[in-house]
Amino acid sequence: xxxxxxxxxxxxxxxxxxxxxxxxxxxxxxxxxxxxxxxxxxxxxxxxxxxxxxxxxxxxxxxxxxxxxxxxxxxxxxxxxxxxxxxxxxxxxxxxxxxxxxxxxxxxxxxxxxxxxxxxxxxxxxxxxxxxxxxxxxxxxxxxxxxxxxxxxxxxxxxxxxxxxxxxxxxxxxxxxxxxxxxxxxxxxxxxxxxxxxxxxxxxxxxxxxxxxxxxxxxxxxxxxxxxxxxxxxxxxxxxxxxxxxxxxxxxxxxxxxxxxxxxxxxxxxxxxxxxxxxxxxxxxxxxxxxx
Amino acid sequence: xxxxxxxxxxxxxxxxxxxxxxxxxxxxxxxxxxxxxxxxxxxxxxxxxxxxxxxxxxxxxxxxxxxxxxxxxxxxxxxxxxxxxxxxxxxxxxxxxxxxxxxxxxxxxxxxxxxxxxxxxxxxxxxxxxxxxxxxxxxxxxxxxxxxxxxxxxxxxxxxxxxxxxxxxxxxxxxxxxxxxxxxxxxxxxxxxxxxxxxxxxxxxxxxxxxxxxxxxxxxxxxxxxxxxxxxxxxxxxxxxxxxxxxxxxxxxxxxxxxxxxxxxxxxxxxxxxxxxxxxxxxxxxxxxxxxxxxxxxxxxxxxxxxxxxxxxxxxxxxxxxxxxxxxxxxxxxxxxxxxxxxxxxxxxxxxxxxxxxxxxxxxxxxxxxxxxxxxxxxxxxxxxxxxxxxxxxxxxxxxxxxxxxxxxxxxxxxxxxxxxxxxxxxxxxxxxxxxxxxxxx
Numbered sequence: 201x202x203x204x205x206x207x208x209x210x211x212x213x214x215x216x217x218x219x220x221x222x223x224x225x226x227x228x229x230x231x232x233x234x235x236x237x238x239x240x241x242x243x244x245x246x247x248x249x250x251x252x253x254x255x256x257x258x259x260x261x262x263x264x265x266x267x268x269x270x271x272x273x274x275x276x277x278x279x280x281x282x283x284x285x286x287x288x289x290x291x292x293x294x295x296x297x298x299x300x301x302x303x304x305x306x307x308x309x310x311x312x313x314x315x316x317x318x319x320x321x322x323x324x325x326x327x328x329x330x331x332x333x334x335x336x337x338x339x340x341x342x343x344x345x346x347x348x349x350x351x352x353x354x355x356x357x358x359x360x361x362x363x364x365x366x367x368x369x370x371x372x373x374x375x376x377x378x379x380x381x382x383x384x385x386x387x388x389x390x391x392x393x394x395x396x397x398x399x400x401x402x403x404x405x406x407x408x409x410x411x412x413x414x415x416x417x418x419x420x421x422x423x424x425x426x427x428x429x430x431x432x433x434x435x436x437x438x439x440x441x442x443x444x445x446x447x448x449x450x451x452x453x454x455x456x457x458x459x460x461x462x463x464x465x466x467x468x469x470x471x472x473x474x475x476x477x478x479x480x481x482x483x484x485x486x487x488x489x490x491x492x
Numbered sequence: 493x494x495x496x497x498x499x500x501x502x503x504x505x506x507x508x509x510x511x512x513x514x515x516x517x518x519x520x521x522x523x524x525x526x527x528x529x530x531x532x533x534x535x536x537x538x539x540x541x542x543x544x545x546x547x548x549x550x551x552x553x554x555x556x557x558x559x560x561x562x563x564x565x566x567x568x569x570x571x572x573x574x575x576x577x578x579x580x581x582x583x584x585x586x587x588x589x590x591x592x593x594x595x596x597x598x599x600x601x602x603x604x605x606x607x608x609x610x611x612x613x614x615x616x617x618x619x620x621x622x623x624x625x626x627x628x629x630x631x632x633x634x635x636x637x638x639x640x641x642x643x644x645x646x647x648x649x650x651x652x653x654x655x656x657x658x659x660x661x662x663x664x665x666x667x668x669x670x671x672x673x674x675x676x677x678x679x680x681x682x683x684x685x686x687x688x689x690x691x692x693x694x695x696x697x698x699x700x701x702x703x704x705x706x707x708x709x710x711x712x713x714x715x716x717x718x719x720x721x722x723x724x725x726x727x728x729x730x731x732x733x734x735x736x737x738x739x740x741x742x743x744x745x746x747x748x749x750x751x752x753x754x755x756x757x758x759x760x761x762x763x764x765x766x767x768x769x770x771x772x773x774x775x776x777x778x779x780x781x782x783x784x785x786x787x788x789x790x791x792x793x794x795x796x797x798x799x800x801x802x803x804x805x806x807x808x809x810x811x812x813x814x815x816x817x818x819x820x821x822x823x824x825x826x827x828x829x830x831x832x833x834x835x836x837x838x839x840x841x842x843x844x845x846x847x848x849x850x851x852x853x854x855x856x857x858x859x860x861x862x863x864x865x866x867x868x869x870x871x872x873x874x875x876x877x878x879x880x881x882x883x884x885x886x887x888x889x890x891x892x893x894x895x896x897x898x899x900x901x902x903x904x905x906x907x908x909x910x911x912x913x914x915x916x917x918x919x920x921x922x923x924x925x926x927x928x929x930x931x932x933x934x
Contacts, residue, residue, distance in 0.1 A: 220691045220773030221732065231534075388648035393625060395498060 237316025372489030512802025537610030548819030567708025665804030685735030715882025
């Protein structure tokens with residue numbers, strides 16, 4: 201079985217500092233490291249590799265990314281390849297996935313692609329799915345554990361609130377991993393020395409037979425990035441005209457008394473609706489219409 | 493840059509890519525030897541700390557002409573300031589020199605930041621042909637028939653063979669101890685330095701310290717700054733930051749139950765220092781051990797197949813007037829390299845064959861300097877010089893300059909009064925005077 205692992209170099213958070221004089225990020229002091237989720241994916245790929253299998257490490261990035269490909273070579277991957285071109289602007293997930301897919305087509309399609317689920321810097325978590333789209337393969341994301349048997353991958357996915365789902369897909373497939381952090385094995389000295397100056401093939405746009413138009417990805421445009429914010433909720437407020445003691449009692453009983461409710465029974469549907477509206481008004485859930 | 497595999501035998505294995513190791517590797521590689529330079533950090537300099545006043549410009553200039561044009565240096569040192577402090581007063585000797593060689597190439601000294609400087613220096617060794625391997629912790633030496641024939645890196649299949657091993661693995665040299673060249677240090681032979689790098693606008697630095705362009709100043713402080721702990725403090729101007737720190741003898745830190753960072757805070761709050769660091773913002777904090785006892789803690793520097801250089805050999809001159817380590821590290825690294833080159837040329841690696849190291853150290857004035865100043869560290873670290881005399885000087889000046897309407901006293905009666913006040917006995921003064929003479933005059 202041939203496995204490909206996608207690696208990203210991200211800023212080492214311990215070196216990311218704001219220059220106290222300028223208030224700007226001190227970029228010249230930033231050191232890069234292998235994205236932790238990708239490190240787990242790489243180690244899992246090496247553990248998964250059968251006797252006659254291979255692991256290929258891929259990275260899209262400038263020359264600094266060679267350092268982590270060397271790390272992968274020292275740890276024991278058979279092949280490494282870097283994708284970069286001076287024409288490339290800032291990397292977006294869609295662009296990265298096009299480049300990765302093109303590279304895999306050029307160097308030979310694997311049976312399985314493992315990706316770290318989220319990068320430590322951008323963390324959109326979309327590359328695995330976009331890559332699968334590019335390759336027209338099945339993808340499973342947020343994978344917490346998986347097994348490969350007879351050309352199929354059985355993967356457990358992380359859902360909200362601790363729930364898990366199991367998916368089974370036919371290989372070749374892309375898995376986006378959301379496992380706990382798994383440390384990369386320590387390289388042996390001979391491998392480390394060998395990897396130190398190993399040549400790492402570089403694939404430019406030309407080598408991938410891509411033109412700038414191919415990098416255009418109209419299906420998805422990023423409009424805005426905003427932090428999640430919970431929806432505003434109406435809080436219970438005690439009746440301001442009541443005495444302090446009553447207000448305290450209201451607050452304390454709010455949880456219980458609020459739920460006791462009252463039934464609207466009898467009368468025509470119109471009367472029932474009016475009763476409900478009155479109730480909502482009384483409790484401040486509806487704004488009082490100003491009489492025109 | 494050379495390609496190498498673990499199975500081959502290197503001519504020279506240098507352990508530690510600091511100033512000693514990188515210069516040794518550089519020289520060996522230039523002589524055409526196959527050199528492996530091992531560094532435990534993720535990059536050379538990642539683990540290295542010093543005040544970082546580098547007085548070895550001329551030495552490095554021999555190796556890399558006009559090195560300062562390409563190296564990451566902060567400022568050249570054309571001013572030095574040595575201050576005696578009491579808790580309220582400071583009496584300083586201000587040295588400002590615009591003579592040739594101080595403000596013109598090759599310059600007398602530079603202030604550097606070690607992570608960047610060491611990285612650059614190791615890259616020079618690499619460019620000369622040395623094979624640099626980082627993230628390689630050396631645990632032990634390989635021995636055959638009592639001879640050192642290589643090192644063991646803390647990794648799978650970590651054994652690697654070399655004809656000569658040069659240990660430049662720093663103050664707490666595991667290699668020198670493993671082969672019995674170095675003993676465990678006593679707490680009174682080591683000092684602990686804690687250091688901060690404080691960011692400050694270059695324009696403010698130039699105004700505040702009266703510097704222009706690339707000029708820099710090195711301050712050294714003695715006395716109450718470290719309370720009753722034996723030690724001192726320093727402050728150097730970088731390009732857009734200040735390096736400052738406190739150095740305390742380990743044994744007296746322990747005895748007096750003082751925490752080094754408390755001393756550092758006190759130092760920064762001293763009335764003579766506070767205005768210098770006003771408005772500066774903390775960038776880095778680090779700490780390191782310093783071998784301070786010079787000649788007396790010097791190990792045997794060679795054995796069959798191995799040489800020791802730099803801090804590992806205790807080549808750090810902390811003798812009051814001088815606070816120098818990097819230049820001696822380089823000098824001893826060069827001496828070790830010359831010895832290794834000789835040995836490889838003659839294909840003899842026994843202790844006898846390596847005994848030329850002594851001669852090379854002498855030629856490079858390393859052993860001679862340390863021998864000449866062998867009495868200085870003990871004297872500098874004595875309680876009287878550390879705490880009493882700075883206090884006496886400071887309080888003497890305080891009284892000399894005070895005008896309060898009472899009769900002016902001449903210096904002699906004042907000195908008598910000070911001697912009474914601080915219970916100084918003429919005999920002790922004479923003895924300390926003799927110590928100064930012995931330590932510094934000849």
